[in-house]
Amino acid sequence: MLNWVLWAVALSVVVTTLLPVTNSVAWWVRMWDFPRVHIAGVALLTLAASLPLTVSLKSLLLAVLVAFVIYQGFKVFHYTPLAQTEIDIASAPSPEEEITFLSGNVLMENDRHDDLIAILHRENPDVLLLMETDEAWNTALTDVLSRYPIVETHIAGDHYGLIFATRLTTSRVELLLPVGDDTPAVRSVLTSPSGIDFNFIGLHPRPLVPGNTTEVRDTQIKDAALMTQSSERPTVGMGDFNDVAWYWTAKRFKDYGDLLEPRVGREMISSFHADNPFRRLPIDQMFMTKDAGLVSFRRLKNSGSDHFPTAATEFIAQSERAANAH
Secondary structure (H helix, E strand, O other), rough: HHHHHHHHHHHHHHHHHHHHHHOOEEEHHHHHHHHHHHHHHHHHHHHHHHOOOOOHHHHHHHHHHHHHHHHHHHHHHHHHOOOOOOOOOOOOOHHHHHHHEEEEOOOOOOOOHHHHHHHHHHHOOOEEEOOOOOOOHHHOOOOHHHHOOEEEOOOOOOOOEEEEEEEEEEEEEEEEOOOOOOOOOEEEEEOOOOOEEEEEEEEEOOOOOOEEEEEEHHHHHHHHHHHHOOOOOOOOOEEEEEOOOOOOOHHHHHHOOOOOOOOOOOOOOOOOOOOOOOHHOEEEEEEOOOEEEEEEEOOOOOOOOOOOOOOEEEEEOOOOOOOOOO
């Protein structure tokens, strides 16, 4: 009996690892790219349990488990301290040149408005992106948003509301609704305190849900990168991408936009699920070009949502490339 159990677990590791390789847009296929650490953990535990036991085709079983532990580990390796960082932490030329960004999926049903408001008062971000904002959230945030000269909102009761606010000088702010979708994206051109224009992209594409494909979400992420692909301006991208950092859609976003990631070479800084550490994954993303300097990137205190808010402090380099980029 134990023999069959071990082989059944090994087979499940093989199937769940290989399904995402197909690049299918079916939700039940793509979902298995999220728990790579979990699958590697199951494989490692099964490997350890098999070592002292007599198992049919034991050498083959062990070889399969080792191979898939290595494969899954390779996929997430860049989001560990063992990998080389893409962006080094640096100090802005002066504190006045620092720009603070805050992104958070508030969870529409969450009624802990005051907890988030306390975070916003404490962090006092220069650029604010909030997602899943309905009328109750919009009303609760009235006083906070009144501090920002630029506020753009898409208030909705379908979990795809969005609020963008900034105190930086702004030459363009657009809320974009992709064709065939009703999940808004933000595209804006902001001016840093040192007088340099830069792009800001904010995204909240649809999550993996039963019955839906990921085709629209994948297209939205790609189109967002293409918006700035040929731009000479620095770029910062944030949002709840509803996709893990290591999947090909996020990598394509980085490649198309020539973007870098603060998580690489550090840790996953997982932002979801806030209430369940076992399910925690890095799906709230932060990207930046080489000409944006990174002072800090951090996960903030939970405010009742299933996502932790994330915040970054950056500066826009005067030179062609930031001194902290490799």
